[in-house]
Amino acid sequence: NAGVTQTPKFQVLKTGQSMTLQCAQDMNHNSMYWYRQDPGMGLRLIYYSASEGTTDKGEVPNGYNVSRLNKREFSLRLESAAPSQTSVYFCASSERFTTGTGLNQPQHFGDGTRLSIL
């Protein structure tokens, strides 16, 4: 059982280049998330998709776009990479929350994409 798979694991880009980070989950989860993690900091939410067909901005969406391709796949695109986007990017998935109970489902994470922008 692979869980959440992210590709690529490492990438080096030049400023201004574009790229797409791929994420796929095999747990039949409804909700998917993209986070970035910078040194010494916790995770910050970039975008999320509560269910197939919907996407919403998180805490730090500027410079990114997402696509929920189907229930399994959720991609993150950098249109014009900047050095400030150097980070480790994590994708996660979870069962959909139950209305009125808050986010009461654990999130399952991939092992990340380490992205450097020169």
Add this chain to the structure above:
Amino acid sequence: SQQGEEDPQALSIQEGENATMNCSYKTSINNLQWYRQNSGRGLVHLILIRSNEREKHSGRLRVTLDTSKKSSSLLITASRAADTASYFCATDWGAQKLVFGQGTRLTINP
């Protein structure tokens, strides 16, 4: 923001000792979760505690929640070298999102 704050930022103890990490948050929550992150890996869910619960156990883990103080603690008993990792608390942000703290780096010395 709703972000949780962990304390201490780093903790180093001897194998076999207990490790306690604390998390404080700013506004009311429905649930609080704890995650572990080993070096170079993604986060792994440890335990979820609901706002109407005061204490929860899972193996060597004990989590407490004090909603009046807006704080939670994670206790790892009888620590092992394999417990070396960073530990994060995460709280609800609206109905569909989590906000993570900055984490506690735990080192278990043999």
